[in-house]
Amino acid sequence: MMPDTFVSPQVEINEALVTGALLGRGLPSEVEHHLGEAGLSYHLDDIAERHLREAAALAPDHAAVLIGLYRFYFYKGRLAEALAVARRCLLKAAQENNLPDDWRSVRADDAEFGRYENILPRFFLFSLKGYAYLQMRLGETDEGRLAVQKLLELDPTDKIGAKVLLGVLERMGHDDE
Template identity: 50%
Template sequence: MNNIWDDEWLKRRYYEGLLPEAAERHLHLAARSYADEVCAEDHLMDAIAIAPEHMVVYLGLYKFYFYKGRLREALATARICLQLSATELGIDRDWRKVMRRQAEFGNFDAPRARFYMFVLKAYGYLHLRLGYLATGRKIMDKLIDLDPTDKIQARVLLEVLLKKEEGEDE
């Protein structure tokens, strides 16, 4: 039986050759080293140093921080992901200035717009988790504005926020 961490596993390619092989290898090494937080983070930083223009390396770092409970660092990384996603989509890097007509935000068959929405949702969620409720609410309101049919399900997070605010008023 093969070890899932063998050389073949480390050589696999997921990103259709778009991500430099060395960067992708560091992402795999980060996964293999996940229990060793310092080592895993070093590999993620190496991947970013090799491919700073590729979203996937920042997404790996975001997930690492999020699952390690390092939410402030996850928030900073989500901000980078949001800006890269906006640039890729050709919209303003400031989420406050984004308008519904600029992309097909409610269309799940438009992968770049859908990805932007998921990143914005994560960014808003982290604000809420960290207690930045006013900003988190503005982000959720922006999501609902961009996607009035709420395919991204921002209303659920907004309802949780409203219940939390009501509880504080009592």
């Protein structure tokens, strides 16, 4: 289990992208409506999920839809479904950045990962961080560790906070005093 003070990667993804051009670019008004309704009906799981699915049917690969789905599944504790969406976010982010589809093949000089203001590389980093976190939560610590190590390779100054995840991995199995 992650410490209570840990900020979810989804919150970071959301904060990084909600007002960015990436989310608004090409979002049909009907999709925007469904995403808005999903947010308003978040407490009504079936209704919120129906709106998210409608949005996904209309714009299945749009970052705003993917992030909406991720947030819903993540905060509802449906982590396996959130992981499936995180994988889609990673693929979307790789495509948007002209990166290899497999995150393991991405190199630090493939994009401007060190420039935090560059939204597309940051989307990739946050997607990979969400992927790493979910792998850890689902007990796949080796995969989570590989993703965290890749994050630190791509972002050596740790602007997105991957060292927090590394710290959690290092503390696993040790008794808390």
